[in-house]
């Protein structure tokens with residue numbers, strides 16, 4: 001009898017300790033559309049399975065983000081139509097597969113990126129100026145914002161709502177991750193994105209590794225300045241994109257050192273490359289062209 005009572009007390013204590021931990025959190029998810037969403041969707045499904053409540057915030061006109069049983073979809077209006085959106089992607093696709101000289105391709109790529117980022121930043125501005133939506137999101141008292149910082153709108157929204165942010169990404173250009181996490185980033189050892197350098201570089205490759213980011217910085221500046229002005233409007237002080245991204249509590253990288261060259265990391269950077277294999281399927285066709293450096 002005493003033993004039974006003792007067991008009961010122990011069990012009660014156990015549940016009292018565990019229950020607060022098991023309580024579901026409220027997660028605001030702000031994904032990038034397209035293929036980025038397809039991986040994040042698996043994470044949202046798992047969050048739901050573990051008792052968390054997820055609200056996915058997306059523009060009305062988007063790529064692939066549709067309402068599903070395991071989350072609440074919250075959309076906001078955009079100033080562009082489905083048709084304009086479709087045209088943009090069509091032009092982008094045509095450009096990628098067009099065979100022409102490198103300089104022309106680069107210039108068109110810059111223009112297309114500029115168009116794309118203008119569309120994203122305009123949408124972001126519309127969301128952040130949507131008083132009804134912001135009030136609703138603020139009142140919802142989310143515990144965390146899960147977002148792909150490739151589109152910095154989620155990070156900016158998290159900072160604006162003073163909610164911690166978790167970033168979920170494959171990569172981000174212009175070494176913003178290094179800057180925002182204050183991670184060491186020696187250019188003699190870390191091959192820069194798109195340089196095709198490895199972590200063992202000759203002198204000339206190191207020179208290229210140093211010079212290449214300067215060109216990228218220019219492109220990034222074009223893409224990022226709208227967010228800095230938006231942040232200036234919201235916070236009434238100079239806030240750079242790096243400041244916005246340093247709001248991130250944890251950076252979940254969908255990478256793995258099996259594929260990527262070694263690099264320094266910070267304690268809040270976690271590699272979760274295995275998540276890309278969540279939906280395993282046999283390869284039906286290997287696209288060799290994608291692996292040929294000459295394509296760039």
Ligand SMILES: *[C@@H]1O[C@H](CO)[C@@H](O)[C@H](O)[C@H]1NC(C)=O
Nearest residue numbers: 088091092095108111112115
């Ligand atoms: C960029 O936008 C302009 C004007 O909206 C359009 O004329 C141009 O074709 C677009 N370029 C690309 C590469 O999408």
Ligand SMILES: *[C@@H]1O[C@H](CO)[C@@H](O)[C@H](O)[C@H]1NC(C)=O
Nearest residue numbers: 134135137138139160161162
């Ligand atoms: C959110 O609500 C709090 C408390 O009412 C308020 O102080 C804060 O300014 C609101 N934030 C935004 C971004 O509206």
